[in-house]
Amino acid sequence: MMNRSYQLFRTCLTCSSLRSLVVLPQFTFSSAQLSSLAQLTQILDTELKGIRDAGTWKGERVIVSKQGPHIHVEGRKEGILNFCANNYLGLSSHPEVIKSAAKALEEYGAGLSSVRFICGTQNLHKSLETKLSKFHQREDAILYASCFDANAGIFEVLLTPEDAVLSDELNHASIIDGIRLCKANKYRYKHMDLNDLEDKLKEAQKHRLRLIATDGVFSMDGDISPLKDICDLADQYKALVFVDECHATGFMGPRGRGTDELLGVMDRVHIINSTLGKALGGAAGGYTTGPKVLIELLRQRSRPYLFSNTLPPAVVGSASKALDLLMESNVIAQTMADKTKRFRTKMTAAGFTLAGKDHPICPVMLGDARLASVMAEDMLERGIYVIGFSFPVVPKGKARIRVQISAAHSDQDIDQCVEAFIDVGRKYDVIS
Template identity: 40%
Template sequence: MSTSLSDRLTAELSGLRESGLLIHPRVLDSASRARTRVDGREVVNLASNNYLGFADHPALKARAAEYLERWGVGAGAVRTIAGTLRIHEEFESQLAAFKHTGSALVLHSGFTTNQGVLGALLRDGDLVVSDELNHASIIDGLRLTKATKKVYKHADPDDLERLLKEHDTDGLKLVVTDGVFSMDGDVAPLDRLVEVARRHGAVTYVDDAHGSGVMGESGRGTVHHFGFEYADDVIQVGTLSKAWGGVGGYAAGHGDLRQLLINRARPYLFSTAQAPATVGALSAALDEVQRDPTLMARLWDNTRYFKAELQGLGFDIFGSTTPITPVIFGEAPAAFEASRLLFERGVFAVGLGFPTVPRGLARIRNIVTAEHTRDDLDHALQAYAEVGRKLSIIS
């Protein structure tokens, strides 16, 4: 007898519940800001990716309203049929100029961008070598290709070189890495990775979801931070939903990359174009980050302060060097309990366990933003001190 849908759902949910991994997302009752309302409670928000405070920024909302009024609520079609509005192409030109690349194309999310770009580029006989801690969207995107897939040790140029030597090919060779790793907050050593890739004729592919808007001059990203933004053998992909405050993904790089993706990237070919209001908000975000250098300065000032104070309390932040600041609690139940206790103290910070992070390294991932005040951070630090001592994580 076949399994019924009801039986399958019950079994899967029971397994998650018994392992302590069943997720019940909290609900925001107001806009995502440094202080917001969650499930009816006023909290300091350390859970969002709103690095520059753009999710509710007046300049972005004004441009979104302007584009909404002029261009309507939707594009009405996929880009390749009748959905490419003039504002789509103008924003892509703006993004390429900002990223210092030959071209750029916008897709619907960072997740689908990895599926689309990797699927468009890679063929049978190609070789792709991927960091072991790369984002799930990279892993899923690579599963859809026929390229030979190898995994190198996290952020290890020597292991990358070993694999490139052992698995040479006449096809395309692609080295794939996150720019900033989303769970640990560390930065890929792009200077050494690109050097190794070039020695073996490989292209470097950087998912800069958490680096764009955070690293480099005016938030141009990790590739810019390491000085490779003009390089045709480096591809940048990422999301427009974190630091940039909107939604969508992008691919930027070689001048011909955009045209290939227009013709081959399946998420682009079979999805309706981005809504005009989203395009307007994103265009304003790129203008604003270049107009106001204090945004980046506040982001990094807050980051340095928060990390130093957490370490001073005795917490393990896992060597993070970016605004992503994990606090390690060990097993998932401890991280989830810490999250609950923090929420009781007015701090919204989410616990993460396996399979999002490895067993034994469950954590709360905190993200500091440019919008947080020193009072916000001090409130969070006091709550962390109380919770850490209550759970015997710190003394």
């Protein structure tokens, strides 16, 4: 017979998915442990209820097919049009990319079971790092398990208490967390506000190094950082420039090199962090590319690099092939502009308010978190996969449905998405 302590513990596991995965041992809690567990459960239940009541609960839909413009979602018989992935170039299901991943898996195995400097560096890792540095026209590159890790690993190594970092207030959470880990003097400037940045640069002149950190493209709004002006200020005040290019690598600029190429400042941006998990195959992985001396120091001291397992060979193989395709031709990257313009033009004409400009991230601004959530569910009923974004992913009062255009979408796909938005928008009086 199950003891009472065990029964009480089971009641705390309210998540059905956890119950299906976890086999609990029959052990006995002390009365003190039971009291602490009950207190924790009450606190967490209250927190979860608050999220649900606010309309900001983030459910997870289960996809039962490959990632792509057309997907299948668990519980639905018909296919769904996917407008909610960072699969900008449609390469995550590209036959050559998949073939390259399978070949790497066969030749190099599932993983290295180790970190890079111990027993985890293969020739394919070095080859991809060389390709990335060549792609970005930089001296060297270093791979990470994700760009979140790349951002977590750079600031602490590069900056000391003698230095200063100046960060856009809407930078990605990974940049914010990475900056928190370092001991540099921290300045936060208003979003893309060059006057405020200059004021902060003047104040930071007392420090040894000054590093300006910004997203190239801000993922929630789809707006593009004014890199030329930032580089002008950096030159004037002797600062370094760091850019996160996760939402630009592969398709922004004439050859898809990113916002630094788009805005003509490839030779003026000192450090780039980006991802392999979006346009470059969509699997996982991130990297830093820049001066060789910096990359060498990161290999010695960057904690996410030193203490995380090596990027799996299949991921490296898929990303390497994605880079090959991009360097062979810029045709795929160039298709993005026309598709993005088509969606933005039609949605604006229908009466919707879209944030950002000229980027495949197309946020449909709604303001109310609950409205964004219910509209996204109604869109799914009409065969369109989109997600409502609300606090804390975006600021309070800035809820939206973020639509993401892919080169793999057809004009018919885009028109079908717009028609569904018009139908749902009228239902909720968002448009007339």
